[in-house]
Amino acid sequence: xxxxxxxxxxxxxxxxxxxxxxxxxxxxxxxxxxxxxxxxxxxxxxxxxxxxxxxxxxxxxxxxxxxxxxxxxxxxxxxxxxxxxxxxxxxxxxxxxxxxxxxxxxxxxxxxxxxxxxxxxxxxxxxxxxxxxxxxxxxxxxxxxxxxxxxxxxxxxxxxxxxxxxxxxxxxxxxxxxxxxxxxxxxxxxxxxxxxxxxxxxxxxxxxxxxxxxxxxxxxxxxxxxxxxxxxxxxxxxxxxxxxxxxxxxxxxxxxxxxxxxxxxxxxxxxxxxxxxxxxxx
Ligand code: AMP
Ligand code: FE
Ligand code: FE
Ligand code: ZN
Numbered sequence: 001x002x003x004x005x006x007x008x009x010x011x012x013x014x015x016x017x018x019x020x021x022x023x024x025x026x027x028x029x030x031x032x033x034x035x036x037x038x039x040x041x042x043x044x045x046x047x048x049x050x051x052x053x054x055x056x057x058x059x060x061x062x063x064x065x066x067x068x069x070x071x072x073x074x075x076x077x078x079x080x081x082x083x084x085x086x087x088x089x090x091x092x093x094x095x096x097x098x099x100x101x102x103x104x105x106x107x108x109x110x111x112x113x114x115x116x117x118x119x120x121x122x123x124x125x126x127x128x129x130x131x132x133x134x135x136x137x138x139x140x141x142x143x144x145x146x147x148x149x150x151x152x153x154x155x156x157x158x159x160x161x162x163x164x165x166x167x168x169x170x171x172x173x174x175x176x177x178x179x180x181x182x183x184x185x186x187x188x189x190x191x192x193x194x195x196x197x198x199x200x201x202x203x204x205x206x207x208x209x210x211x212x213x214x215x216x217x218x219x220x221x222x223x224x225x226x227x228x229x230x231x232x233x234x235x236x237x238x239x240x241x242x243x244x245x246x247x248x249x250x251x252x253x254x255x256x257x258x259x260x261x262x263x264x265x266x267x268x269x270x271x272x273x274x275x276x277x278x279x280x281x282x
Contacts, residue, residue, distance in 0.1 A: 004257050013131075014248045042128070065170065071158065073187075074188065103164045104156070111161060131150075191222045
């Protein structure tokens with residue numbers, strides 16, 4: 001069984017539509033794929049309708065959170081997408097991305113970059129708008145050579161010249177909301193230092209005590225030492241360990257199934273979830 005529990009579609013900052021994503025997941029030989037767009041479940045219906053025979057789709061989202069001033073991402077799986085409190089929080093975070101993107105555009109304009117909201121809106125389509133869309137605009141304008149090149153202190157990296165914070169959920173609140181909606185939580189890429197400051201181990205312990213289900217260990221942004229350390233921490237705290245590609249289509253270099261999750265861990269996630277069931281293509 002090959003299980004990839006973290007991917008993005010055009011519903012956020014990926015480049016494949018939800019239907020293309022599930023088709024490519026099957027073609028890549030995956031048995032299970034999770035769709036985890038940033039702060040939205042908008043891609044679920046299209047993905048569910050397109051799941052090919054033999055592939056199982058896990059519906060989810062990647063929630064933008066912040067703890068002690070440090071941004072972090074919380075993967076949430078198999079929650080009830082219609083549960084009002086979690087839905088309201090997702091909408092708050094997603095909607096705040098628009099004025100924040102406009103604020104970053106104003107900062108870029110002040111730095112002499114002629115990017116416009118119309119350009120970014122065209123790139124984002126109806127996806128949850130984020131820095132990768134602005135990064136694509138900077139590539140189009142010839143300001144940087146690649147999306148990755150826009151995530152520097154000169155441009156869009158945390159604390160960079162054109163960066164702005166967005167509304168982000170307290171992760172303890174996120175855990176509470178996801179649980180109340182019948183879902184399961186996994187702290188995404190907790191050791192991804194190149195993205196900015198990481199959450200201290202003591203705080204991960206507090207999140208575990210508050211009901212966090214697992215941590216993502218096998219991820220492209222974790223070096224071997226970080227993976228070993230995180231695996232040990234998960235063992236100490238009784239957390240599930242996952243591995244995933246964090247696939248974004250052509251916006252990142254990773255490929256579907258680049259990292260995978262143990263079938264037993266996947267089984268445990270499904271057992272714990274009460275908000276939704278995985279969908280297998282017929
Ligand atoms: P946002 O949610 O708008 O703050 O943008 C964060 C997203 O940018 C992440 O989910 C990644 O998809 C992407 N990202 C963060 N750091 C990098 C990086 N160094 N290179 C490329 N993409 C990145
Ligand atoms: Fe992303
Ligand atoms: Fe993430
Ligand atoms: Zn992601």
